[in-house]
Amino acid sequence: MSDLIHTPHSASYSSVFQFSIRNPRFNNTSxxxxxxAIITPITVSQVQSAVLCSRRxxxxxxxxxxxxxxxxMSYISSAPSQPFLLIDLINLRNVTVDVPTKSAWVQxxxxxxxxxxxxxxxxxxxxxxxxxxxxxxxxxxISGGGYGMLLRKYGMAADNVLDARLVDAEGRILDRAGxxxxxxxxxxxxxxxxxxxxxxxxVKLVPVPRRVTGFKVSKTSxxxxxxxxxxxxxxxxxxxDDLMIMLTLSKGQTIIQAExxxxxxxxxxxxxxxxxQSFPELELTEEGCTEMSWIESAxxxxxxxxxxxxxxxxxxxxxxxxxxxxxxAKSDYVQRPLPVRALQGIWRSFDQVEAGPPLxxxxxxxGRMSRISNSSIPYPHRSGNIYKIQYFASWFxxxxxxxxxxxxxxxxxxxxxxxxVSNNPRGAYPNSRDLDLGVNDPxxxxxxxxxxxxxxxYFKHNFERLARVKAAIDPSNFFRxxxxxxxxxxxxxGRV
Numbered sequence: 001m002s003d004l005i006h007t008p009h010s011a012s013y014s015s016v017f018q019f020s021i022r023n024p025r026f027n028n029t030s031x032x033x034x035x036x037a038i039i040t041p042i043t044v045s046q047v048q049s050a051v052l053c054s055r056r057x058x059x060x061x062x063x064x065x066x067x068x069x070x071x072x073m074s075y076i077s078s079a080p081s082q083p084f085l086l087i088d089l090i091n092l093r094n095v096t097v098d099v100p101t102k103s104a105w106v107q108x109x110x111x112x113x114x115x116x117x118x119x120x121x122x123x124x125x126x127x128x129x130x131x132x133x134x135x136x137x138x139x140x141x142i143s144g145g146g147y148g149m150l151l152r153k154y155g156m157a158a159d160n161v162l163d164a165r166l167v168d169a170e171g172r173i174l175d176r177a178g179x180x181x182x183x184x185x186x187x188x189x190x191x192x193x194x195x196x197x198x199x200x201x202x203v204k205l206v207p208v209p210r211r212v213t214g215f216k217v218s219k220t221s222x223x224x225x226x227x228x229x230x231x232x233x234x235x236x237x238x239x240x241d242d243l244m245i246m247l248t249l250s251k252g253q254t255i256i257q258a259e260x261x262x263x264x265x266x267x268x269x270x271x272x273x274x275x276x277q278s279f280p281e282l283e284l285t286e287e288g289c290t291e292m293s294w295i296e297s298a299x300x301x302x303x304x305x306x307x308x309x310x311x312x313x314x315x316x317x318x319x320x321x322x323x324x325x326x327x328x329a330k331s332d333y334v335q336r337p338l339p340v341r342a343l344q345g346i347w348r349s350f351d352q353v354e355a356g357p358p359l360x361x362x363x364x365x366x367g368r369m370s371r372i373s374n375s376s377i378p379y380p381h382r383s384g385n386i387y388k389i390q391y392f393a394s395w396f397x398x399x400x401x402x403x404x405x406x407x408x409x410x411x412x413x414x415x416x417x418x419x420x421v422s423n424n425p426r427g428a429y430p431n432s433r434d435l436d437l438g439v440n441d442p443x444x445x446x447x448x449x450x451x452x453x454x455x456x457x458y459f460k461h462n463f464e465r466l467a468r469v470k471a472a473i474d475p476s477n478f479f480r481x482x483x484x485x486x487x488x489x490x491x492x493x494g495r496v
Contacts, residue, residue: 004046006038016040017075020067020090020317022135025326026076028398033076035062035086042091044165044173044199050087051197052171055478060084062481063193066111066137066317070329071433073481074140074193079442089139090317092199097122102205103162104128108139108198113298113316119205120295120310126205127294129154132301134316142201143192144431145379147388149263149301152367153241154206158189158377163202166195169478173199179473186469186485190378190459191430194466194484195473208294213264213271214301215289217282221256224281226343229258231281233337237366237386239278242266247362251350263297325394328407330414330434333385333427334362342420349413358409359392380460381427388429389421411436428457439482448488455485464488 006013008031016038021027036059039050054061060082064074077084089109095118097104106115113134119126129150131141146157154160163176164187174196176184187195219225229247236245242265250257260282264271268289275284292300295310304312346360370383381388391413393406421427428437438454440446448467455463467488470477475487 004040004042006040007036008034013038016088017086020064020088020137021072021075022066022068022324023070023072023327024324025328026072029072029076032080033078035075035077036083038086038088040088040091044092044167047087047089047092047167047197047199048171048173050085051167051169054085055169061193061197061479062086063139063197064088064090064137065108065139066135066141068133068136069140069433070327071435071482073433073483077442078439078482082443087197089137089199095119097126097205099123099126102126102207103202104205105200105202106138107200108137110138111316112136112138112141113313116295116298117310117313120293123205124210124293124295125207127208128157128203128205129160130157132298134298134302134313138201139198140192141431142203143187143189143198144433145189145377145429146431147363149244149246149261149297150206150208150265152239152244152364152369153265155368155372156189156377156379157203158379159372160204160206161188161201162204164188164198165200166198168196169474169476182465182469183473185377186466186473188377189430190462190466190469191483191485193479193481194470196479209265209267210293211267211291212294212297213266213268213289213291214297215260215262215264215271215284217260217262217284217288219258219260220252221347225256225258226340228281229343230337230340231279232260232362233334233386235278236362236364237370239364239366240274241367243271243274245279245364249346249360249362250357251353252357256347256350261301263301267291325396326403328393328410329432330391330410330436331427331429331432332389332391332414332417332421333381334387334389334420335384335422336420337386338420342417345416346413349409349416352412353393353406353409358394358406358413359390360413361390361392363388363390374460375462375465378459378462378466379430380462381422381429385422385427389417390429390432425456425460427460428454430458433483435482437483440480440484440486442482444477444480444486446486448486451486454483 092107093110131148245262364387365385374380393410466485471487
């Protein structure tokens with residue numbers, strides 16, 4: 001058991017705590033915000049035991065898979081008076097692919113790179129529509145939605161879940177039939193650490209051609225960048241479902257830089273025909289295209305060097321947190337093309353940050369995303385959205401003045417973008433958690449009405465259903481964090 005339980009007095013505690021942290025902002029967290037113990041179970045029964053033991057002793061529980069958590073809520077707490085146990089799923093990472101049924105069971109502690117490797121080892125024509133970054137944990141990714149380069153063709157990761165195994169607050173192991181359709185609906189995008197511990201997912205694998213085409217086109221503000229982006233905004237959600245083009249904006253030494261990252265589920269010749277008809281302003285050429293297998297495209301889009309073996313994906317988890325920048329993120333949804341004055345405002349904002357270049361990323365919707373109901377799963381941002389836009393502030397070092405400048409930048413840009421993005425409510429992506437939107441009471445007394453302040457930004461009209469599901473599966477609000485869905489409780493006065 002000493003290999004599974006890590007306390008602050010054990011030599012392994014700090015290394016286990018820090019190993020999966022992907023946002024070094026939380027590496028040096030004070031002792032009062034860290035777990036009193038970390039459990040690294042190797043069996044589902046040990047997850048059950050950890051849940052039951054925690055309840056018996058009045059402890060809260062946090063659950064971590066890959067550690068890509070913008071606000072650190074999966075492994076730290078803002079309530080020093082509420083001691084908690086961290087269940088780190090790092091050892092629950094088995095993947096079983098069933099090619100004939102085009103499905104796979106994946107344990108929640110696996111990272112996307114491990115899942116992709118298993119799929120590619122079993123088939124050259126199957127894939128899973130999830131994220132670009134291979135070190136992201138499957139558990140957290142699916143619990144908040146999950147998007148990647150197959151988004152417009154097949155929807156989100158959470159759209160492609162067939163079954164799951166959940167340990168609830170009573171320590172029961174529930175599959176889809178056992179938990180019921182309402183809970184199964186809620187866990188697919190309704191946020192982690194809210195309804196129980198999902199220990200494994202059964203996912204639907206999707207067909208892909210043996211050869212796909214990738215491209216990366218760079219533009220700068222010294223050329224016709226504004227014109228290209230304006231055209232991009234008008235066509236990117238209307239392109240064929242087989243084509244996805246993400247856009248990342250950053251600042252070089254003196255100019256604005258833009259990278260258009262594209263993936264087409266087909267060959268170069270067909271792609272060039274589509275681009276010539278729909279987006280000639282990008283000036284994509286045959287020389288700028290690379291044909292490859294789907295698994296090679298996963299490496300390509302993640303930024304691996306050319307000819308990297310896909311076996312490298314098995315090392316995705318081993319990246320040290322020291323390699324990552326400290327990070328703060330925010331998100332919005334754009335429903336009308338940004339006018340030139342908005343783009344110019346983004347350019348001007350970049351000049352406010354000297355070190356650690358800020359990023360703005362546009363993730364197109366449309367395609368399959370527009371044909372899935374807003375209430376199919378908790379993720380509601382479907383038809384009517386051209387793209388999701390994300391803002392990233394990143395920096396290195398311990399200088400608080402540097403941190404303050406970057407936070408000032410991202411908060412200022414977020415305010416500036418208010419007239420140009422969705423409203424009533426202003427949308428936000430559940431997997432880009434942002435505590436600036438609002439936080440729960442640290443001891444679990446937040447009402448549904450109070451939580452609506454942030455909850456409806458993530459889930460819109462689906463938030464009430466999530467709260468009702470929470471009341472059914474976890475009425476005591478045992479599983480909770482700073483932005484978990486509280487149970488819907490109607491008082492005798494009619495208030496909630």
